[in-house]
Amino acid sequence: MITIEEHLAGILQATHRLPSVPCGLADAQGLVLAANVTSRWPVPLFDNSAMDGYAVRSEDATAGAILTVVADVAAGSDEDPAIGPGEAVRIMTGAAIPSDADAVVPLEQTDLGTAIRAEAPERITVLVAPAPGAHIRRRGQDASAGAVSVASGARLGPWQLSAIASAGIEQVTVHRAPRVAIISTGSELIAPSGTPRRGQIPESNSVLLSAAVREAGAIITSAATVADDPPALRRALDATDADVVILSGGASVGAFDVVKAVLGEERGVRFSQVAMQPGKPQGFGVLDEGMLAFCLPGNPVSVAASFEVFVRPALRQMAGFAVIDRPRVIRTAGAAWTSPKGRVQILPAVFDDEIVRPATSGGSGSHLVTSLAAATAFAVIPAETVRVEEGEPVTVMVLA
Template identity: 50%
Template sequence: MRSLTAHRAAALALAAPLATVEVLLDDAGGLVLAEDLRTHEPLPRWDNSAMDGYAVRHADVTALPVTLRVVADLPAGSADEPVVVAGSAARIMTGAPVPAGADTIVPVELTDAGTATVLVRDAPTPGTHVRRAGEDAVPGDVVVAAGTLLGPAAIAAVASLGHATVRVHRRPRVAVVSTGDELVPPGSPLRRGQIPDSNSWLLAAAVREAGGEAVRIGPVPDDVDALRELLLSLDVDAIVTSGGVSVGAYDVVKAALVDQPDVEFVAVAVQPGKPQGLGRLPDGTPIYTLPGNPVSSFASFEMFVRPALLRMRGLADVERRTVLAVADDTWTTPPGRAQLMPVRWVGPDRVVRATARGSGSHLVARLALAEGLAVIPAEVSQVRAGDPITVLRVSP
């Protein structure tokens, strides 16, 4: 039986950053930068005012109060280049370039304006309220590094460099295929033995949450030849299937791919999610075949597929954030297998409780309560109330 760690490594080894594309900055949110962006100018580009007030020579405001002649009016964006000489000042707004000769900004609240003069009642120390050119970055600095996930702050930094477009890794396009004659689309009438297909919706939502583009297909009947033809015809970056990978008589995914030399089906020492498959189809497309019980599909995606999709997006850090929590109740664990227990927060100090008694991989309604997955090592035989446990956070 393959260990949880070994199967995670095998799943991740199938993934590599996807090709890069040039996109408008407006369309770059949530994508991953593919190249370092450097500044060729100092940032800020020139000394500028941090306050609304007056640009002065500090030597002129050492004896207070003092009246100075106003020689210019400088709003933000002004291209004027006045010179502040002895006995003069320039009215200045936040962000405007500091004029030559001035070395200090006196906030407007420390002054009284006249018609063409200003009375300075108080003044800060020399250099106060002046933002210096290059204090943020100097020419040659990497401002946004390759591999950066472009969120609001990073996009602002890119825009500050003057880039209207950026080169990014494209999103992985992922086919999600659910299998089983018992599955019908949500909203369809149910006859005895049928259930609504929830897995394709679960996995498609998980793909999108991981930053991919989901192509949801299903439910697909238990027809080996039709399924094989479908899987080999898909033009996507990865395929995720659910169901049909165990040892039963109707395990259609396993039967459809059994002749593929680069696809393997293994037992993984984990609960839920013991039956797993992965590999590459003849055209090189990675495929991840997950078990069909909803909790198994959910946990398997988190452990094996999500990290691979993040790597395809160009991210170096592909792991969920983990926290050290405390168990609120007691439950048993499977001998010799790691356990992935859906849990929810039930109190302060990171106290968690299992969403259901036992590991019931079919308990999809209880799964809606899950805020994390407790990862219990294979050598632990029982979790007791008060035990420290490691939890993957799967919701905010």
């Protein structure tokens, strides 16, 4: 057997970051920025009001002062009304501050309060004197023109996209998301809605892998189920157009392990026994067309563990993510359980701020698919450990 680290190192060595491409903001969510975005303008663009209220000269706006309201400035207005001694201008949040004003008195700090008024009042009484500069957002306070708004390597979520738009940019350069095809193999597999005969089971691996691939930031190009039939698998592979193909099932040493027969003997994929449980039989290679091929075991927990340990890091590396691994934390075992000697145990688990425990009482069997529904993490137990005792520290791979 080889170690998890050895198998993963071979995968990552063959995995390259995908080319960068231009992308509009509407299509960029979840992608990784490939070049710095610099602001075209200062942010904010101009001095503006942080509150609905009254723009004033702070020297006039003492507590109890009665000010005459001489103008009304809405957000988007280009007006710059003059403000003389004893005067004020009603102003809305985001509106440009009149040049003569140096503070804003919020509505609630006047005698008229926050009652909605279609027209500006004739006068106000100031209840709380504002300090100079109060409630004014200054030009360039957030970022100056030419400053980096969002740095290369950032994952583009709602906040990053908003910052880019605020910088006056509508198109960015991003790393292309990996395109992934999924093939589940097995003559025993039927559609989840079907009625299984003796020896048949609902096919769930393509559902699991499709969701996991999307969550990792990649795109599904196709998902198919193929019987244990070499010609059928060859046809499915020949029809696959993707950066990555993930196959589940048929990767072990059984007489009908079609994936190993077709990909190992004909297409140069290397199959290995990896010192982990579940997920011992693994295959990986680069096909002639440059497509990465991951050959995973068939049992759902094995598929989930294999994806998290091997496939997800590769997809994230291809997509340009700086961090490709799940976060890991240390928690105290909330129960005792056994672990296979000589193999790293990847156990579906639940955890909180203090403890971790198995997701089910059934152990770490690769067939225990129900445990995946309850799991929020994998407990990662070293190969030399044969029993985890309650109260011992445990490494936890956080999934959610």
